Amino acid sequence: MSTWRDNLRTIEPYVPGEQPNLPDMIKLNTNENPYPPSPKVVGVLKSFDCDSLRLYPDPNSQLLADALAKRYGLASDQVFLGVGSDDVLAIAFMTFFNSKKPVLFPDITYSFYDVWAELFQIPYERPALDEHFDLIREDYYKENGGVVIANPNAPTGVLQNIDFLRDVIEHNRDVVVIIDEAYADFSESSALELTKEYDNVLIVQTYSKSRALAGMRIGYAMGNPELIKAMNDVRYSYNSYPMTRLSVALGVAALEDETYFQETVAKVIETREWTKEQLKRLGFSFRDSQTNFIFAAHESVPAVQIFDALREKHIFVRHFSQKRIDNYLRISIGTREEMERFIEETEKIVANAGK
Ligand code: PMP
Numbered sequence: 001m002s003t004w005r006d007n008l009r010t011i012e013p014y015v016p017g018e019q020p021n022l023p024d025m026i027k028l029n030t031n032e033n034p035y036p037p038s039p040k041v042v043g044v045l046k047s048f049d050c051d052s053l054r055l056y057p058d059p060n061s062q063l064l065a066d067a068l069a070k071r072y073g074l075a076s077d078q079v080f081l082g083v084g085s086d087d088v089l090a091i092a093f094m095t096f097f098n099s100k101k102p103v104l105f106p107d108i109t110y111s112f113y114d115v116w117a118e119l120f121q122i123p124y125e126r127p128a129l130d131e132h133f134d135l136i137r138e139d140y141y142k143e144n145g146g147v148v149i150a151n152p153n154a155p156t157g158v159l160q161n162i163d164f165l166r167d168v169i170e171h172n173r174d175v176v177v178i179i180d181e182a183y184a185d186f187s188e189s190s191a192l193e194l195t196k197e198y199d200n201v202l203i204v205q206t207y208s209k210s211r212a213l214a215g216m217r218i219g220y221a222m223g224n225p226e227l228i229k230a231m232n233d234v235r236y237s238y239n240s241y242p243m244t245r246l247s248v249a250l251g252v253a254a255l256e257d258e259t260y261f262q263e264t265v266a267k268v269i270e271t272r273e274w275t276k277e278q279l280k281r282l283g284f285s286f287r288d289s290q291t292n293f294i295f296a297a298h299e300s301v302p303a304v305q306i307f308d309a310l311r312e313k314h315i316f317v318r319h320f321s322q323k324r325i326d327n328y329l330r331i332s333i334g335t336r337e338e339m340e341r342f343i344e345e346t347e348k349i350v351a352n353a354g355k
Contacts, residue, residue: 014115017318026341028332029316031154031183031293033212035264035335038257041213041250052245059236061243064251068220071255072192077225080232081243085182085206085219088231089148090116092202092221095234096176097122099145106135108325110154110180133158133287133295140168147172150180152187155320155330157289159187162194169198176227178202185210185265186272187290192222199224209292210265211254218243218251268292272333278343279331282350293332295325301353303327309349315342 017030036042061081069076082088093116097103100123105113107126117124127139133156140147147168152159169177181203184190194201202223208214221231235242243251254261272289279286279296286296298306307319307329318330333339 009119011119012115014112018316020314020316022314025314025316026334026338027316028293028334028338028342029318029330030214031209031291031330031332032214033209033264033268033292034333034338035212035267037212037250038254038260040253040257040260044249044253045246048246048249055245057241057243057245057248059240061248064218064243064248067252067255068222072222074195074222075225078195078222078228080221080223080228080235082219082221082235083242083247084208084214084217085180085204085221086112087217087242088204088219088221089113089178089180090119091231091235092176092178092204093117093122094120095231096178096202096227097146099175101143101145103146103148104140104142104144105148105150106153108133108153108156108322109148110150110182111320111322113148129153129156135160135164135168137164137167141171144172144175146175147177148180149177150182151191152183152290154183154291155293155295155318155325155328156287157183157291157293157295158287159189159290162189162191165191165194169194169201173198173200176200176202178204181205182209183291183293186269186292195223199226202227207251207254210268211261212264213250213254216247216250218247267336268333271336271339274336275331275333275339275343278339279346282343282347293330295328295330297328298350301350303329305353306346306349310342310345313345315345317342 064081065076065079068079082091102123102125103117104125104127107128114124130136177200179191181190192203195203202221204221207218275294283299284296286294303319307317310317
């Protein structure tokens with residue numbers, strides 16, 4: 001007897017970091033920004049015309065596309081908008097990865113990539129990072145159906161330089177190369193300039209980290225107009241109004257406050273560098289993170305033990321049980337005060353573990 005269950009799309013979903021809500025917690029587990037959105041964003045929200053919510057939003061979200069284009073020196077038709085960069089990436093996978101050849105991304109990277117590949121039934125291979133968590137360029141020289149590189153990579157925090165990316169792109173002119181720059185604002189470089197040279201490169205960025213708007217869900221892609229049009233054709237084939245009136249208004253407002261953006265990013269970087277020093281002092285090792293998190297392993301105390309002990313103190317960091325990285329903790333950068341508390345508690349945990 002057949003039932004509807006025979007026709008289900010079964011899939012193991014991506015599991016995001018938990019979102020506890022405890023008054024005294026220190027939340028360092030989902031790479032959110034520890035600072036509030038820009039005061040300009042708050043101002044626009046306070047004076048937002050609620051009556052306008054009766055009406056559907058502009059399907060093209062033109063105001064936001066224009067503002068992003070201006071900020072990044074592009075034309076508006078080179079910008080694609082989505083509900084967080086997860087939405088942007090999912091649509092990019094659907095739009096560009098329709099060959100029978102495998103799409104390539106590293107074994108250790110953003111763990112949503114293989115979930116989308118499974119969901120959309122895209123073949124994929126995951127070349128292993130080397131023992132220092134660097135990508136091996138030759139792995140991306142083989143024939144493939146597309147390439148996805150998170151740069152800086154997550155959860156490792158490691159940045160591949162522009163020459164590396166250029167080389168991979170040069171070897172992959174017949175497929176789309178997606179560069180996921182969720183964390184690039186915290187690093188020393190972005191590969192955006194490569195979209196001017198190569199028509200097959202798509203840069204994906206987000207408001208969730210450097211612009212402190214994870215709760216609004218705004219992401220965007222930048223690339224040549226043909227790529228963007230292809231993505232919009234897919235997008236408008238199942239949802240005509242992805243971006244709400246509110247996300248467009250707040251997204252524009254955030255871009256108008258470049259000073260605040262620069263200041264908060266600089267503060268996160270400064271705290272990150274301080275945290276690196278402290279973690280080294282406590283016996284942790286890690287690659288030099290170029291993001292708003294540090295991916296670190298302790299020389300003697302197992303990651304799970306530290307994770308659990310921190311959790312008891314309502315300090316939340318992230319642990320992945322995947323092979324090769326199960327002895328690491330991914331620690332998002334909070335405010336200086338939060339990181340001081342984190343270091344203080346971690347110091348006690350590490351000292352007690354040795355007794
Ligand atoms: N890419 C990477 C590498 C990430 O770590 C994240 C955050 N989980 C995202 C994309 C998605 O972020 P968002 O959907 O909030 O833009």
